[in-house]
Amino acid sequence: MTNVLYFDNAATSWPKPPAVGQRMAAFLDSEAANPGRAGHRMAVGAEKMIDAVRKQLTDFVGGTDHHRLVFAMNGTDALNIAMKGLLRHGDHVITTTLEHNSVSRPLVAMAEAGFIELTRVGFSSDSGVIDPEDIRRALRPNTRLVAVTHGSNVLGTVQPIAAVGHMLRQINNGRTRFLVDGAQTLGVVPIHVQTDAIDILAFPGHKSLLGPTGTGGLYVNTGVTLDELSAFREGGTGGDSSSPTMPRLFPYFLEGGTPNTVGIAGLGAAVEFVVAHGPEKTLAHERAMVQAIIDRLADNPKVTIYGPKSAANRVGTLSLNIEGYTPQEAGGILDESFSIAVRPGLHCSPYAHQALGTFPDGTVRVSPGHFNTNEELNVLLNALAEMAD
Numbered sequence: 001m002t003n004v005l006y007f008d009n010a011a012t013s014w015p016k017p018p019a020v021g022q023r024m025a026a027f028l029d030s031e032a033a034n035p036g037r038a039g040h041r042m043a044v045g046a047e048k049m050i051d052a053v054r055k056q057l058t059d060f061v062g063g064t065d066h067h068r069l070v071f072a073m074n075g076t077d078a079l080n081i082a083m084k085g086l087l088r089h090g091d092h093v094i095t096t097t098l099e100h101n102s103v104s105r106p107l108v109a110m111a112e113a114g115f116i117e118l119t120r121v122g123f124s125s126d127s128g129v130i131d132p133e134d135i136r137r138a139l140r141p142n143t144r145l146v147a148v149t150h151g152s153n154v155l156g157t158v159q160p161i162a163a164v165g166h167m168l169r170q171i172n173n174g175r176t177r178f179l180v181d182g183a184q185t186l187g188v189v190p191i192h193v194q195t196d197a198i199d200i201l202a203f204p205g206h207k208s209l210l211g212p213t214g215t216g217g218l219y220v221n222t223g224v225t226l227d228e229l230s231a232f233r234e235g236g237t238g239g240d241s242s243s244p245t246m247p248r249l250f251p252y253f254l255e256g257g258t259p260n261t262v263g264i265a266g267l268g269a270a271v272e273f274v275v276a277h278g279p280e281k282t283l284a285h286e287r288a289m290v291q292a293i294i295d296r297l298a299d300n301p302k303v304t305i306y307g308p309k310s311a312a313n314r315v316g317t318l319s320l321n322i323e324g325y326t327p328q329e330a331g332g333i334l335d336e337s338f339s340i341a342v343r344p345g346l347h348c349s350p351y352a353h354q355a356l357g358t359f360p361d362g363t364v365r366v367s368p369g370h371f372n373t374n375e376e377l378n379v380l381l382n383a384l385a386e387m388a389d
């Protein structure tokens with residue numbers, strides 16, 4: 001499969017830095033026991049490794065207490081742990097039409113069951129950005145949660161999370177919690193839970209953090225107490241076995257079951273790579289590629305590019321359509337005739353596509369990443385132009 005030109009990094013990044021696989025193999029061959037605080041030396045070694053990666057990720061997101069970094073299976077899992085842990089019957093939730101189904105579906109299911117009230121605010125189709133004032137206007141006395149994606153996985157546009165976070169702290173400090181979905185941004189756009197006033201940050205490890213699939217997590221900021229949360233998943237915690245229910249301790253309260261130790265070892269190597277390389281350099285590289293696509297195709301009457309015609313406020317993600325092809329046909333031709341991997345369809349974000357007028361077929365999503373080269377980009381640009389012509 002190495003002859004594929006991979007432009008589907010918004011789904012999961014590929015390839016991974018070589019150190020990721022190497023670290024996973026080394027861990028698997030040495031200390032891959034079930035982590036346990038009171039166990040034998042291999043178990044203690046596995047626990048130490050997990051603790052070290054917790055610290056790495058906590059530093060990376062500007063956290064102060066690494067026990068509040070909870071590992072999860074992916075972004076979806078982390079978001080479910082946060083939302084289902086926090087929400088109680090009768091709560092009001094505000095979210096946006098840019099959300100991925102991993103935010104939307106749990107909230108819609110809870111709203112349809114009469115458990116919560118749900119408000120969805122829109123975005124500007126020109127800028128691809130939400131207006132924090134719309135959130136302010138939607139606040140109610142019982143608004144318990146505002147859930148916002150930091151980067152749209154359809155348009156790539158980066159949302160003003162710090163403005164939303166600070167507005168919520170000013171208005172009703174602590175009553176409304178702010179959940180940020182960092183799936184498309186963590187690893188390229190700086191996120192700092194303190195300066196961005198985030199209460200809970202959820203993220204996958206396998207996108208811009210460049211880690212393996214099966215990893216993700218959430219950071220629960222220090223203002224949020226365990227009393228506000230319920231355990232989404234209950235089971236063994238590798239310690240405190242005498243407690244009849246989940247021990248009321250971060251991170252174990254939110255982490256039942258054997259963790260993905262091998263994946264977490266790989267995630268540690270990935271974060272080291274990301275930090276050493278400099279997320280800002282990767283972001284600049286991705287933006288330059290997105291800008292090159294816009295510059296080459298925006299004036300082509302057969303191509304529609306969605307969202308702003310500048311990459312300045314985007315991550316490496318762009319949606320387009322080519323006249324005469326459904327997104328599925330275009331994606332199929334790019335795959336079969338040009339060996340280029342892109343993602344056609346709705347990208348698990350049906351409300352964004354409804355707002356853009358691209359529902360139900362969706363768009364062709366092109367998402368360059370850290371490892372894409374200019375040569376690959378040129379092949380992609382020529383293929384898209386050839387198809388349009």
Ligand SMILES: Cc1ncc(COP(=O)(O)O)c(C=O)c1O
Binds near residue numbers: 010077102183204
């Ligand atoms: C914006 C956004 N949120 C959440 C997710 C879910 O992440 P995961 O696939 O790791 O569950 C994705 C995945 O594409 C995403 O793009």
